[in-house]
Amino acid sequence: xxxxxxxxxxxxxxxxxxxxxxxxxxxxxxxxxxxxxxxxxxxxxxxxxxxxxxxxxxxxxxxxxxxxxxxxxxxxxxxxxxxxxxxxxxxxxxxxxxxxxxxxxxxxxxxxxxxxxxxxxxxxxx
Amino acid sequence: xxxxxxxxxxxxxxxxxxxxxxxxxxxxxxxxxxxxxxxxxxxxxxxxxxxxxxxxxxxxxxxxxxxxxxxxxxxxxxxxxxxxxxxxxxxxxxxxxxxxxxxxxxxxxxxxxxxxxxxxxxxxxxxxxxxxxxxxxxxxxxxxxxxxxxxxxxxxxxxxxxxxxxxxxxxxxxxxxxxxxxxxxxxxxxxxxxxxxxxxxxxxxxxxxxxxxxxxxxxxxxxxxxxxxxxxxxxxxxxxxxxxxxxxxxxxxxxxxxxxxxxxxxxxxxxxxxxxxxxxxxxxxxxxxxxxxxxxxxxxxxxxxxxxxxxxxxxxxxxxxxxxxxxxxxxxxxxxxxxxxxxxxxxxxxxxxxxxxxxxxxxxxxxxxxxxxxxxxxxxxxxxxxxxxxxxxxxxxxxxx
Numbered sequence: 001x002x003x004x005x006x007x008x009x010x011x012x013x014x015x016x017x018x019x020x021x022x023x024x025x026x027x028x029x030x031x032x033x034x035x036x037x038x039x040x041x042x043x044x045x046x047x048x049x050x051x052x053x054x055x056x057x058x059x060x061x062x063x064x065x066x067x068x069x070x071x072x073x074x075x076x077x078x079x080x081x082x083x084x085x086x087x088x089x090x091x092x093x094x095x096x097x098x099x100x101x102x103x104x105x106x107x108x109x110x111x112x113x114x115x116x117x118x119x120x121x122x123x124x125x126x
Numbered sequence: 127x128x129x130x131x132x133x134x135x136x137x138x139x140x141x142x143x144x145x146x147x148x149x150x151x152x153x154x155x156x157x158x159x160x161x162x163x164x165x166x167x168x169x170x171x172x173x174x175x176x177x178x179x180x181x182x183x184x185x186x187x188x189x190x191x192x193x194x195x196x197x198x199x200x201x202x203x204x205x206x207x208x209x210x211x212x213x214x215x216x217x218x219x220x221x222x223x224x225x226x227x228x229x230x231x232x233x234x235x236x237x238x239x240x241x242x243x244x245x246x247x248x249x250x251x252x253x254x255x256x257x258x259x260x261x262x263x264x265x266x267x268x269x270x271x272x273x274x275x276x277x278x279x280x281x282x283x284x285x286x287x288x289x290x291x292x293x294x295x296x297x298x299x300x301x302x303x304x305x306x307x308x309x310x311x312x313x314x315x316x317x318x319x320x321x322x323x324x325x326x327x328x329x330x331x332x333x334x335x336x337x338x339x340x341x342x343x344x345x346x347x348x349x350x351x352x353x354x355x356x357x358x359x360x361x362x363x364x365x366x367x368x369x370x371x372x373x374x375x376x377x378x379x380x381x382x383x384x385x386x387x388x389x390x391x392x393x394x395x396x397x398x399x400x401x402x403x404x405x406x407x408x409x410x411x412x413x414x415x416x417x418x419x420x421x422x423x424x425x426x427x428x429x430x431x432x433x434x435x436x437x438x439x440x441x442x443x444x445x446x447x448x449x450x451x452x453x454x455x456x457x458x459x460x461x462x463x464x465x466x467x468x469x470x471x472x473x474x475x476x477x478x479x480x481x482x483x484x485x486x487x488x489x490x491x492x493x494x495x496x497x498x499x500x501x502x503x504x505x506x507x508x509x510x511x512x513x514x515x516x517x518x519x520x521x522x523x524x525x526x527x
Contacts, residue, residue, distance in 0.1 A: 045254040052251050
């Protein structure tokens with residue numbers, strides 16, 4: 001799992017997790033469990049949303065038989081990196097699907113939302 | 127024997143000011159909180175006026191994490207609940223016997239912004255807090271969380287009577303001995319393009335001002351804000367030496383079972399009579415009625431007909447005013463804000479005015495306290511809420527003994 005941290009994008013993912021969970025980056029070790037760090041599920045959900053927005057990807061839900069979606073920080077980072085890999089390979093080989101007007105540029109979804117949402121822009125400023 | 131119920135806390139935020147002292151000063155001065163819409167782009171609205179809280183800045187009230195979770199309506203609810211609960215030491219309460227009942231506070235601005243980004247801007251995803259911010263019970267939950275109140279917590283939905291129903295239920299649970307204290311009332315923040323366009327379509331909004339009972343009245347004006355009361359069993363309040371602003375005397379609830387928008391004089395009269403019966407009062411005991419008074423042609427005419435049915439010949443001289451002329455129609459919060467106004471009227475011996483009154487209407491023969499507040503020795507006040515769908519709630523309050 002610690003291999004995931006070698007990826008150049010890992011640091012950005014960890015920075016988003018640190019920001020959304022208010023947990024020091026140094027504590028976000030690969031084997032650190034979400035439980036032990038005391039991360040609220042809503043904070044983790046918010047972190048995933050911020051990553052989706054930052055990387056313009058949709059991070060699929062991981063279904064576990066027991067426990068939370070991700071047991072450790074390393075598992076979360078690895079899942080996001082795997083999603084990024086899949087997205088990159090899809091984007092590298094664009095299939096001609098004229099019926100589906102998929103934009104080639106990443107859509108600035110959050111920027112749009114913030115522009116239309118006074119609270120969101122205030123949060124950003126705060 | 128049922129417990130008597132005291133009002134031991136008041137909180138408000140509206141176009142008339144950020145707290146109860148500001149509200150009271152505005153009622154005394156007959157100040158109008160209605161103006162051109164400034165918090166959103168109103169260029170597509172047929173009616174670009176409202177009673178907005180234009181200068182509301184949530185940042186001093188909430189930290190960044192909290193704010194992410196709070197629709198504007200929940201923000202209003204918390205600000206007003208904080209004021210209502212100030213001076214109450216929660217640590218001294220049996221928190222399982224303390225509840226929160228608020229009118230449904232739909233996260234209109236949260237949902238409107240989310241759907242705009244989804245449909246209008248092709249957003250790939252919505253903020254994960256859209257659901258918890260949008261749910262109509264969120265404001266009640268946040269108030270319970272803020273004070274650690276562990277008793278029943280829920281939201282009532284009866285359109286523009288929602289907050290009045292919340293107060294009636296809160297009082298009922300205290301009377302029945304189920305609870306010691308309930309934070310109740312309502313909050314509403316509906317000034318967003320989607321919802322105001324929907325109101326435009328109903329053709330009931332006034333393009334210039336809210337002039338209840340005036341012959342030239344032209345419709346209602348939407349407002350926003352919150353009105354929160356702390357209701358408490360009188361014995362509990364006295365035991366802890368609480369300030370009692372007024373007494374809750376009774377409530378009358380009922381349905382027209384008639385039309386989804388048109389009001390019914392019979393239904394409104396039934397609710398007023400039920401409130402008087404519940405409060406063990408005669409019509410002659412009532413000194414002031416805070417009217418539903420939306421300033422639509424039909425509402426005001428119908429409400430006055432209902433008053434005639436209940437108060438007879440006395441109606442022509444009865445003080446009946448609509449504070450909506452100042453703070454607008456705050457929809458699901460209206461019954462809460464107007465209950466606060468009614469309690470202030472009793473406590474301050476004040477008849478709040480109906481402002482914008484220009485011309486007597488033969489269909490509205492009452493003393494609407496035109497344009498200028500007056501001093502009066504008030505003992506009993508009614509607060510009327512007659513909602514779409516024929517959902518009627520009348521609250522009776524008495525001056526603190």
